[in-house]
Amino acid sequence: YFLISPSQMTNNMEQNFKGKHSKRSSTHEYSWTKCQQNISAAIVPGFSSLPHHIQDFLYYRHCRHFPMILDVPDKCGGADGSADIFLLLVIKSSPVNYDRREVLRKTWAKERLQNGVWIRRIFISGTTGDGYEKKRLNKLLKLEQRENNDILQWDFSDTFYNLTLKQILFLEWMDRNCPHVRFLMNGDDDVLGHTDNMVAYLKNLKDNDGGKHLFTGHLIQYVGPIRSPGSKYYIPVQVQESEFYPPYCGGGGFLLSGYTAHVIYSMSHTISILPMDDVYMGMCMAKAGLGPASHAGVKTAGLPVPANAYDLDPCYFREVLLVHRFLPLNLYFMWNKAIPLRRNEKTNVLYHQNR
Numbered sequence: 001y002f003l004i005s006p007s008q009m010t011n012n013m014e015q016n017f018k019g020k021h022s023k024r025s026s027t028h029e030y031s032w033t034k035c036q037q038n039i040s041a042a043i044v045p046g047f048s049s050l051p052h053h054i055q056d057f058l059y060y061r062h063c064r065h066f067p068m069i070l071d072v073p074d075k076c077g078g079a080d081g082s083a084d085i086f087l088l089l090v091i092k093s094s095p096v097n098y099d100r101r102e103v104l105r106k107t108w109a110k111e112r113l114q115n116g117v118w119i120r121r122i123f124i125s126g127t128t129g130d131g132y133e134k135k136r137l138n139k140l141l142k143l144e145q146r147e148n149n150d151i152l153q154w155d156f157s158d159t160f161y162n163l164t165l166k167q168i169l170f171l172e173w174m175d176r177n178c179p180h181v182r183f184l185m186n187g188d189d190d191v192l193g194h195t196d197n198m199v200a201y202l203k204n205l206k207d208n209d210g211g212k213h214l215f216t217g218h219l220i221q222y223v224g225p226i227r228s229p230g231s232k233y234y235i236p237v238q239v240q241e242s243e244f245y246p247p248y249c250g251g252g253g254f255l256l257s258g259y260t261a262h263v264i265y266s267m268s269h270t271i272s273i274l275p276m277d278d279v280y281m282g283m284c285m286a287k288a289g290l291g292p293a294s295h296a297g298v299k300t301a302g303l304p305v306p307a308n309a310y311d312l313d314p315c316y317f318r319e320v321l322l323v324h325r326f327l328p329l330n331l332y333f334m335w336n337k338a339i340p341l342r343r344n345e346k347t348n349v350l351y352h353q354n355r
Contacts, residue, residue, distance in 0.1 A: 035063035044238050051229065054236060057161045061273050064168055066126075069138060070145050070153040075122055076178035083180035086117035086210075087199060090170060093123045093189040094158050095137040098144070100189040103328040105148060107335035108193040115199050123151045123189070124170045126158030160232065163251070163277035171265035182210030184261055185322070187253030192331050193322040197297065198255065201321065210258045215285060217254030218301065219294035220278075221247040233276065240274060248282025249292045252300030252324030263288050297321035 041047065041058040050058075076082035089109050093101055101123055109121045128137055138153075145151045154169050156162060167186075174181070183202050185193060208214060224243045225235035256264075267284035274280045285291055297320045314337040317323065326334070 032065040066154040066156040070151045082178040085120050085181045087119045088181045088184045089121045090186045091123050095128045099328045103332050125153045126156045161275040164273050164280045167277045181258045191253045192326045214257035215260050216293045216295040217249030217298040245279050246282040246286040248278050250300035251278030253322040300324040
């Protein structure tokens with residue numbers, strides 16, 4: 001329930017956005033004690049019949065702070081200099097996905113000055129495995145960090161059910177280290193992003209330099225939790241009783257403003273964690289009186305092509321913003337085929353939402 005209307009809340013947030021983050025420190029020291037299991041979760045009716053990973057989620061649902069293993073506090077040039085970053089690419093990646101990260105670094109997620117504005121890249125990750133396997137993968141990320149300076153890693157289990165936790169930890173980091181970044185692309189490490197088109201689209205927004213609401217992607221609405229235990233997306237009533245989700249954008253990839261990222265982080269303090277990170281962001285926006293928008297250039301379910309067409313024909317990809325579910329080999333191929341074609345054209349005309 002709101003003490004003020006959602007529209008009033010939005011106006012107040014926009015007015016306070018720049019002032020709130022006018023002075024920030026680039027250094028931050030903190031430590032967290034190990035989060036303890038919430039034993040009382042086991043008294044929830046039906047708890048004993050739930051799959052182990054859901055029981056584990058309920059035991060630790062309240063945990064939001066974990067030790068940071070790898071950090072890049074100056075990724076945005078320091079907190080006060082972060083307004084110089086026009087587009088921050090935030091890529092969710094599991095420690096085991098080295099090949100995906102390497103391909104992205106060499107293709108669409110390359111850090112560069114694009115059309116007069118800066119693009120920066122960050123991978124966000126937890127830990128995988130136990131014992132030797134965990135140490136080995138942590139060492140891999142440490143070696144990558146030494147060479148690329150582009151990984152944020154926390155000491156939590158990097159699983160599907162912890163994707164929302166990963167997002168919250170990133171938003172906390174952003175609030176501290178990149179508070180003035182203009183826009184963000186948030187997505188998976190198997191996405192093909194067309195960053196040239198992203199920059200063109202964002203620069204052509206009317207009266208929005210990142211200080212107003214923007215959240216756009218593949219819009220999903222009029223759906224609710226999947227109650228089938230065999231589904232990857234299974235959400236039992238013990239996790240969420242409501243049969244409805246608010247509108248949200250598919251988590252494979254979406255664009256948002258720095259302003260909206262701060263709103264989501266602020267609202268997250270008042271909403272219990274839900275495993276579905278894309279749905280959770282929709283919940284946070286809904287509580288602030290905001291909502292996501294659809295963009296036809298975001299293809300998180302893949303890009304449909306004619307049955308008799310070559311599915312890697314670069315012509316199908318020239319006007320998209322991002323396409324989900326690419327193998328590293330195909331992604332590398334497409335970047336080197338589709339992007340040069342677009343670079344030879346006049347690029348002021350973008351893939352509009354109503355096209």
